[in-house]
Amino acid sequence: MIKEDTVTRLLDKESESGELTRKAVALLAEAAAVQGTLHLPGVRDAYRWRLEQVVLLAGQALEGAGESREAALLHWVLVQACAARAEDARYGAGQLSRGAQRAPTLEDCDDGWQRVEQIASTAEEAALAAAGFAQRLNTDKARAMALRAEVAAKSARKTVQERNRAYTFHADPGFSFGEGWYLAAAALFAGLSIQIRPGAAHEIQARRFLLDAGLEGALRPYRPRPASPKHLTHIIAEAFRADAQQAQGTLRTAFLGDESASAPLRAWIYDKVGGTPEQKVLLWVRTGDHHVQRNTCFDELRQLSELVVNTGLTPIFFGDNVPRELVPQGAVNLTLCWKEPLFQGPEMRRAQLHLFEELRCRHGLMGQIGVTTAGMDGPALMGLPTLYLTREHNVRLGKWVGAVPGYQEVVREPGYFAIIRTTLHQWQQCPPRGEAITIEVRKVVTFKPSSVLKDAINK
Secondary structure, three states: OOOOOHHHOOOOOOOHHHHHHHHHHHHHHHHHHHHHHOOOOHHHHHHHHEEEEHHHHHHHHHHOOOOOOOHHHHHHHHHHHHHHHHHHHHHHHHHHOOOHHHOOHHHHHHHHHHHHHHHHHHHHHHHHHHHHHHHHOOOOHHHHHHHHHHHHHHHHHHHHHOOOOEEOOOOOOOOOOHHHHHHHHHHHHHHEEEEEEOOOOOOOHHHHHHHOOOOOEEEEEOOOOOOOOOOHHHHHHHHHHHHHHHHHHHHHHHHHHOOOOOOHHHHHHHHHHOOOOOOOOEEEEEEOOOOOHHHOHHHHHHHHHHHHHHHOOOEEEEOOOOOOOOOOOEEEEEOOOOHHHOOOOHHHHHHHHHHHHHHHOOOOOOEEEEOOOHHHHHHHHHHHHHEEEEOOOOOHHHHHOOOOOEEEEEEEOOOHHHHHHHHHHHHHHOOOOOOOOOOOOOOOOOOOOOHHHHHHHHH
């Protein structure tokens, strides 16, 4: 930065140009003084404003400076200010890109990345200007400053170019198994890209499921900073609101395939459930370490089980382990069944969906009740009536209510058991048919997203 005494010597007369130059130099010095505190609240915004004013004032002063020594001073001021703007834009592009990737909807994400693109362009414009002023000065210091600006601009542009549009299909037991239903469904509806971490415990099974679902072409090499899974429930809701029958038919065709459940699976189900067509309800159990506040309350589970039995239905416990004393006589306990070899092979995901389908079509399964566990959402999207319990309205899954047929949210408020009782009676009176949807042509019908969503995806 230029010292005040240098400025005083160069500005030997009072003029409009000289006054503008003095203001520009003073603002540049102020900007330099806060560079070590840019992380503090409000400091960076003020820093950016000062740099913008420096460029504006110095540019105006330069118009009347001619070839004087003042012009050389202004060129040096502008080189520094433009380089600082380019480096600040690089920082801004990086910060905003991280926020854009975490945006709640795909549209918000795309809007954020458009802003990142604009910031990268600002960095490039600043770098180009710095190079021009450095060329006029023709000094090593000016060229070094312009080079810094160029490096910053290239880094900002690289941030844009390296945007990862793919969503991670988690194939590790530690991640939510049910998130895979969201991603596969959204990819079928909106042509999303998918990545799988190499070496994940269930990488082979995940790839097999996506291949069988017709999503092999959606797979991309694994990269860091994937797109946020927050977008997926919104995409699915939009597809169902546009045409629920077509959306559900697409998923059933892709997820279940052309073949019915395997003979070993049918035999296993018969052995566990029996051949009676009694009406049944799945009661999901969640006891995970992630978001423990969403875990099943066993006292509530006991009350749910009693309510199901008193309604004349048979509870089927499914999911994580449940204390034996909570399983009433005559109930079916399928908790932890997903750990059995039948549901851990290459077709583990399709096998689990076929399990629910067989229970519904041949063993009187009427619907499912549970906390907000993503494992429920696979069968829910396939047509199984679903009631999930939550302490407060779920913003993500709430988008499915009224869109996905039979999908119901119940907030734990006074009287919520009465809502559950009413729903159970409705399931009794209107049992689901053997198939949620009749598909005459066994092929995947890709949902065509709205123009706004399509534009956001293709950009």
